[in-house]
Amino acid sequence: MEQALNQKSVNNSPAPEGPDSLHLGIPFKLQDKINVWVLRTLAFAIITMLATLVVLLFKQSGEAVKEFGLWNFISTDNWNPVEDEFGGLSFLYGTAVSSILALAIAAPVSVAIALFLNEMLPAWLGKFLGLFVEMIAAIPSIVFGLWGIYYLAPFVKETLTPLLKSTLGFLPLFQGPSFGIGMLTASLILAIMIVPTITSICREVFKTIPGHQKEAALALGATRFEMIKLAILSPSFSGIMGGVVLGFGRALGETMAVAMVIGNSTSISSSLLAPASTMASVIANEYAEADSDLHVAALCLVGIFLFVITLIINFAARSIVWHFNRKHAR
Amino acid sequence: MEEAKTILSTKNLECYFGDFHAVKGISIEYKEKSINAIIGPSGCGKSTYLRSLNRIHEEIPGAYNKGEVNLLGKNIYEKDVDPVLIRRNIGMVFQKPNPFPSLSIFDNVVIGLKLQGVKNKALLQEKAEISLRKAALWDEVKDKLNKPGTSLSGGQQQRLCIARTIAVDPPVILMDEPTSALDPIATASIEELMLELKKEFCVIIVTHNMQQAARVADNTAFFVLGELIEQGASEQIFTNPKQKKTEDYITGRFG
Amino acid sequence: MMIETTNYYRWRKFKNRFFQFLLILSAIAVLTPIFLIVQYTFVKGASSLNFDFFTNLPKPVGESGGGMRHAIIGTLYLVAIGAAIAVPLGIMSGIYLAEFDKKSALSRILSFSIDLLTGVPSIIVGIFAYILLVVPLKSFNALAGGVALSIIILPIVTRSTEEILKLVPDHIREAGLALGLPRWKVIFMIIVPGSFKGIFTGVMLAISRAAGETAPLLFTAFGNMYMSYRIDQPMASLPVQIYNYAISPFEDWQRQAWGGAFVLIIIVLGINLTSRAIINRNEFVNFFIELNKKFKGKKVK
Numbered sequence: 001m002e003q004a005l006n007q008k009s010v011n012n013s014p015a016p017e018g019p020d021s022l023h024l025g026i027p028f029k030l031q032d033k034i035n036v037w038v039l040r041t042l043a044f045a046i047i048t049m050l051a052t053l054v055v056l057l058f059k060q061s062g063e064a065v066k067e068f069g070l071w072n073f074i075s076t077d078n079w080n081p082v083e084d085e086f087g088g089l090s091f092l093y094g095t096a097v098s099s100i101l102a103l104a105i106a107a108p109v110s111v112a113i114a115l116f117l118n119e120m121l122p123a124w125l126g127k128f129l130g131l132f133v134e135m136i137a138a139i140p141s142i143v144f145g146l147w148g149i150y151y152l153a154p155f156v157k158e159t160l161t162p163l164l165k166s167t168l169g170f171l172p173l174f175q176g177p178s179f180g181i182g183m184l185t186a187s188l189i190l191a192i193m194i195v196p197t198i199t200s201i202c203r204e205v206f207k208t209i210p211g212h213q214k215e216a217a218l219a220l221g222a223t224r225f226e227m228i229k230l231a232i233l234s235p236s237f238s239g240i241m242g243g244v245v246l247g248f249g250r251a252l253g254e255t256m257a258v259a260m261v262i263g264n265s266t267s268i269s270s271s272l273l274a275p276a277s278t279m280a281s282v283i284a285n286e287y288a289e290a291d292s293d294l295h296v297a298a299l300c301l302v303g304i305f306l307f308v309i310t311l312i313i314n315f316a317a318r319s320i321v322w323h324f325n326r327k328h329a330r
Numbered sequence: 331m332e333e334a335k336t337i338l339s340t341k342n343l344e345c346y347f348g349d350f351h352a353v354k355g356i357s358i359e360y361k362e363k364s365i366n367a368i369i370g371p372s373g374c375g376k377s378t379y380l381r382s383l384n385r386i387h388e389e390i391p392g393a394y395n396k397g398e399v400n401l402l403g404k405n406i407y408e409k410d411v412d413p414v415l416i417r418r419n420i421g422m423v424f425q426k427p428n429p430f431p432s433l434s435i436f437d438n439v440v441i442g443l444k445l446q447g448v449k450n451k452a453l454l455q456e457k458a459e460i461s462l463r464k465a466a467l468w469d470e471v472k473d474k475l476n477k478p479g480t481s482l483s484g485g486q487q488q489r490l491c492i493a494r495t496i497a498v499d500p501p502v503i504l505m506d507e508p509t510s511a512l513d514p515i516a517t518a519s520i521e522e523l524m525l526e527l528k529k530e531f532c533v534i535i536v537t538h539n540m541q542q543a544a545r546v547a548d549n550t551a552f553f554v555l556g557e558l559i560e561q562g563a564s565e566q567i568f569t570n571p572k573q574k575k576t577e578d579y580i581t582g583r584f585g
Numbered sequence: 586m587m588i589e590t591t592n593y594y595r596w597r598k599f600k601n602r603f604f605q606f607l608l609i610l611s612a613i614a615v616l617t618p619i620f621l622i623v624q625y626t627f628v629k630g631a632s633s634l635n636f637d638f639f640t641n642l643p644k645p646v647g648e649s650g651g652g653m654r655h656a657i658i659g660t661l662y663l664v665a666i667g668a669a670i671a672v673p674l675g676i677m678s679g680i681y682l683a684e685f686d687k688k689s690a691l692s693r694i695l696s697f698s699i700d701l702l703t704g705v706p707s708i709i710v711g712i713f714a715y716i717l718l719v720v721p722l723k724s725f726n727a728l729a730g731g732v733a734l735s736i737i738i739l740p741i742v743t744r745s746t747e748e749i750l751k752l753v754p755d756h757i758r759e760a761g762l763a764l765g766l767p768r769w770k771v772i773f774m775i776i777v778p779g780s781f782k783g784i785f786t787g788v789m790l791a792i793s794r795a796a797g798e799t800a801p802l803l804f805t806a807f808g809n810m811y812m813s814y815r816i817d818q819p820m821a822s823l824p825v826q827i828y829n830y831a832i833s834p835f836e837d838w839q840r841q842a843w844g845g846a847f848v849l850i851i852i853v854l855g856i857n858l859t860s861r862a863i864i865n866r867n868e869f870v871n872f873f874i875e876l877n878k879k880f881k882g883k884k885v886k
Contacts, residue, residue, distance in 0.1 A: 042681070044691065116612045192618050220441065220494070224605065311704060
């Protein structure tokens with residue numbers, strides 16, 4: 001077949017008869033070559049575009065780097081647009097604390113709900129409720145933010161804070177008044193938002209456990225809980241880790257919901273009840289109205305830190321999941 | 331000579347998958363220290379019957395049983411009986427060898443004991459060695475006890491699973507086509523092992539390989555479509571079957 | 586050794602029960618907020634909607650009867666620009682990744698770039714589009730917003746197209762070649778049309794995602810209180826309008842924000858669920874059959 005085609009194109013004769021008579025007599029081999037090169041050009045264009053964007057981002061922040069120095073910028077907690085003084089530590093702090101707290105809440109809950117859907121429900125019901133969980137991922141961030149302001153914030157202020165203060169009030173984490181918006185509320189909303197990410201990876205991972213492995217545990221006289229620990233959780237550990245890290249990556253980049261409930265204070269506080277800011281939220285709040293070039297540059301620099309950190313976390317997550325899949329190829 | 335004790339017996343055992351009546355009213359008695367085979371064409375309910383003896387069958391959604399299974403006189407299907415306790419006394423070896431991948435060889439063998447709360451290290455070591463010796467695996471693994479269970483060959487893994495099962499000293503061991511995933515050499519070593527095991531345990535094995543049943547089993551039962559057609563001493567079943575269906579199956583006219 | 590109950594056994598049983606209790610608790614902990622969010626949005630949102638909302642432009646504070654017509658149209662406009670750029674590009678790159686040059690450097694770098702784009706926070710996408718189009722044009726503009734959305738849409742369409750095409754078994758490609766067709770025709774006239782449903786679903790999911798995005802538009806299209814169809818001027822969009830109204834101190838605007846959220850959720854979840862239903866038609870039907878059986882079973886008993 002290939003040979004026949006080759007011979008024809010070597011003679012540069014027109015394409016063979018058939019459904020192909022629409023084409024301008026260009027031999028097949030050439031047609032395919034054109035096609036591949038068009039696609040290759042598009043691929044190249046996409047890559048170049050992305051590279052350009054990254055380079056431009058770095059250039060845009062140049063002024064801030066020159067003015068403050070990279071290390072100084074990220075270790076100073078002084079963000080003062082009025083006097084053109086910029087130090088981004090409080091945003092790094094805010095992003096780190098809100099994301100880690102969100103992860104601490106979401107990770108065990110996600111694993112639990114993955115187990116619940118896979119192991120405790122009949123297949124059809126598991127799929128149905130699983131769809132609900134996946135729908136969380138589809139709800140726009142702004143809707144979460146809106147619900148956060150009007151429902152969750154008052155709840156945190158009126159119900160959760162008194163509860164926390166009465167039990168754990170001695171901790172520096174829960175000092176000071178709560179106005180409903182702040183680090184705690186933001187972390188709670190983030191936790192809800194990243195559950196679907198972690199849960200769906202966990203469910204995939206749990207589904208790869210063969211049935212007879214679970215039966216072997218039961219046949220030895222294990223209770224359901226012991227079987228789950230032995231046959232499902234232990235072998236899936238690295239897969240679960242991959243899902244957790246991916247969820248962490250999502251939490252780092254989340255903007256709108258956080259911006260609306262975190263209070264947007266640019267100082268660092270040890271209390272979870274106090275307002276704060278994240279790298280994403282400060283960009284969302286200040287970029288449109290940034291007056292000086294230095295301000296814009298500083299925000300771009302914050303953006304670069306966010307970009308790079310998210311990148312590293314996402315690739316770490318992917319490689320963990322990839323290694324896990326390789327080890328357990330079906 | 332003393333009459334051998336009946337360890338396990340089923341009385342009109344029926345097995346269902348939802349509406350599907352897979353096994354219809356089977357009554358068989360199993361004596362201690364014997365090997366009992368169940369043979370029959372594919373899909374005739376052999377595995378389902380076997381899995382009902384240790385109440386694993388009901389773990390499948392929609393599956394349930396009727397009838398009695400008496401272990402040393404007590405009906406394990408009675409209302410207040412917890413399957414978890416039953417399974418301590420009836421072990422199971424599966425078709426595909428399945429050592430737990432996150433456990434070492436040693437941990438795999440003693441996991442049954444650990445689940446029951448045995449914490450004494452010396453006792454665990456002792457039981458592990460005894461079980462691995464009985465499973466004819468000790469010499470091959472004694473120097474690598476903390477390697478993962480899955481680092482062994484197929485035949486070795488199956489022997490590991492057998493060691494794991496016998497470590498808790500169950501009076502009855504169920505085997506669901508234990509050699510069908512293994513090569514002929516590994517199969518032969520498992521069959522040899524079974525003949526040793528019979529000195530201590532009551533073994534009930536489902537096999538689609540008639541010759542295997544003829545080789546190792548004292549008694550054989552023949553199932554077709556969920557019904558017991560004939561059962562008795564293997565020698566009699568294979569040389570002088572009473573039922574026409576049995577004879578047809580043995581001689582290869584169907585199945 | 587027989588069937589006896591020891592204290593240790595009772596402890597194991599307790600752990601088992603407790604664990605199952607924790608699982609159920611977690612399920613409730615997760616499902617409750619979703620239920621609350623959706624219910625709250627529906628109730629508050631639906632009650633905030635009126636004819637004016639869909640037909641009017643914003644009115645000054647204090648006057649009633651303002652609406653978000655401009656924002657709804659703006660969202661359609663911006664998503665259309667984004668899709669027009671990203672969907673063809675995305676499908677082409679998906680085809681490239683699935684069908685050609687699989688071990689080449691270009692293919693691997695492209696795959697890496699697409700993965701990178703998937704993980705970029707949406708606010709950074711906004712910065713990208715800002716640098717690219719807002720700075721040279723010296724004002725916020727709709728084109729920048731559209732381009733920002735296209736950066737969001739592109740990786741989703743590329744990945745889903747690639748995944749769908751990878752599912753097509755090789756013997757179908759061989760059959761096409763055996764018919765005497767050039768490779769490009771096999772792909773564009775047999776393989777791709779055959780996977781149309783899956784590709785379409787991927788595109789729909791990407792579009793619904795883009796329609797719900799706020800951050801990339803905050804300083805690109807920026808927002809507008811007036812109706813505008815111009816590509817070089819700021820343009821309103823539903824998410825941004827909701828945001829602006831939500832953080833405002835005016836009650837009438839906050840009410841409209843809820844109305845907008847309701848409309849947005851209907852659009853986004855609507856597209857999402859419909860496209861899933863199309864691709865999982867069988868499962869969808871089976872689910873209702875199961876449900877029916879359960880209810881029938883109960884009635885008969």
